[in-house]
Amino acid sequence: MVDSPFLLGNLSEAQTQIGKCHIKLYTYSKTGLLKSSGILSSVTDILNAEDKFMDGLPVDHYTFLFDFSNISNGAWEHSYSSEYVLKELPLEELLKGSFLTYIAHEFFHILTPLHIHSQLIEPFNFVHPVMSQHLWFYEGTTEWAAWILQLRAGIMSLDDYLKGIKMQLITSEYFRKDLSLRDLSINAYKYPDQYQNIYLKGPVTAALLDIYLLKLSDGKKGLRELILQLSKKYGVHKTFDEDKFFDEIVSMTYPEIKIFFDKYIIHADPLPLKEYFSWLGIDYEASKGIDSSRFDLGFGVSVANNRIIVANVPDTSITEMRNGDIINKVYNITVTLENVQAAFMQLHGKKPGDEIKLVLTRNGKDFDVLWKLPYAQKKHYFEVVKSPTPEQLALRNAWMQNLP
Ligand SMILES: [Zn+2]
Numbered sequence: 001m002v003d004s005p006f007l008l009g010n011l012s013e014a015q016t017q018i019g020k021c022h023i024k025l026y027t028y029s030k031t032g033l034l035k036s037s038g039i040l041s042s043v044t045d046i047l048n049a050e051d052k053f054m055d056g057l058p059v060d061h062y063t064f065l066f067d068f069s070n071i072s073n074g075a076w077e078h079s080y081s082s083e084y085v086l087k088e089l090p091l092e093e094l095l096k097g098s099f100l101t102y103i104a105h106e107f108f109h110i111l112t113p114l115h116i117h118s119q120l121i122e123p124f125n126f127v128h129p130v131m132s133q134h135l136w137f138y139e140g141t142t143e144w145a146a147w148i149l150q151l152r153a154g155i156m157s158l159d160d161y162l163k164g165i166k167m168q169l170i171t172s173e174y175f176r177k178d179l180s181l182r183d184l185s186i187n188a189y190k191y192p193d194q195y196q197n198i199y200l201k202g203p204v205t206a207a208l209l210d211i212y213l214l215k216l217s218d219g220k221k222g223l224r225e226l227i228l229q230l231s232k233k234y235g236v237h238k239t240f241d242e243d244k245f246f247d248e249i250v251s252m253t254y255p256e257i258k259i260f261f262d263k264y265i266i267h268a269d270p271l272p273l274k275e276y277f278s279w280l281g282i283d284y285e286a287s288k289g290i291d292s293s294r295f296d297l298g299f300g301v302s303v304a305n306n307r308i309i310v311a312n313v314p315d316t317s318i319t320e321m322r323n324g325d326i327i328n329k330v331y332n333i334t335v336t337l338e339n340v341q342a343a344f345m346q347l348h349g350k351k352p353g354d355e356i357k358l359v360l361t362r363n364g365k366d367f368d369v370l371w372k373l374p375y376a377q378k379k380h381y382f383e384v385v386k387s388p389t390p391e392q393l394a395l396r397n398a399w400m401q402n403l404p
Helices: 036-053 091-096 100-106 137-154 158-170 181-188 193-197 200-216 223-232 247-251 257-266 272-277 340-345 391-401
Strands: 011-018 023-028 061-069 074-077 081-087 282-297 300-304 305-310 324-328 355-362 367-372 377-386
Touching: 011 036, 023 181, 036 061, 036 091, 036 100, 061 377, 074 100, 091 100, 091 272, 100 137, 137 158, 137 193, 137 223, 137 377, 158 340, 158 377, 181 193, 181 200, 181 355, 200 223, 200 257, 200 272, 223 247, 223 282, 247 355, 272 282, 272 355, 272 391, 282 391, 340 367
Parallel strands: 023 061, 061 081
Antiparallel strands: 011 023, 074 081, 282 377, 300 305, 305 324, 324 355, 355 367
């Protein structure tokens, strides 16, 4: 792994045992700021939470590879390892961001899909890929688990958990509403600018499926328990039938779940957030009018071919901006993956109604756009009911824990 003596000083290693799983961390940190040992102490609670959530980790070894240098390129998992290419920042800064949830997400892949997957992804045809319609399950459910296992272990407060769902819902609004999770799964290559929505709408839908299962079972069996049952039934080598998976889950749970899949995964019906969260004694409002003190960007941004692109223009009658346009500049700052935050920081201090100047690129041609910043909407409000009914409280308690 190491062949340059110049790298040696900034490479570090640490290891630990979590349940029956031997865990190793290897860290490359460009200036030596980050060490495996420091990261390990920050992620141990997450790893223990995974162990509890999975009722014992299903693998006996696992390796984390961290590469901290100038840019953030994200994180991805292999079978028994995951790799994180992130901008080198002090550990406290990393922990304020999404670092722990990245770890929780990638590590959870040891269960979905490693232990539960269809015949389409094993062996995966990299030359002529056929996408599984169950990417909603591999990625959406994994992202849901990454959050709720922290809530259930007390690492994350209920307020922060609900703030996370709010953020997922707000960001998801910048994507096409007509594409269902199944459409996004099958057409991941066809709609690369929509793909990120799997990680937004996916976990929210999984959260609702969990609540619905708990409601139907009187707090006895939620999505976690279903996943654990599936992982015992399948496993590393035994695949499920791509076309029968929905029916199989229905047969393992309740007939009502067929309607849930049909509405919210196969089709793209609006999610029943208000109704389902009310069962937990949590009020939800999709909209509470506008917040005249703040602005919204008003369009979505995504990444394609290492450039930042416009992802969701709300109303093409009011602007020349179109989905897929490259955001070349914000004012005079050229937008790259590395400085996207700095470029948009120029909007700091702007007010609703102010116009901002963008230089977009379409088919190789640059053009200027003046974009008027809209008022922020007060959206996706969650509020925990102070005096819930006994039924609400019982279901909330079941939801907040890993059931026996
Ligand atoms: Zn993933």
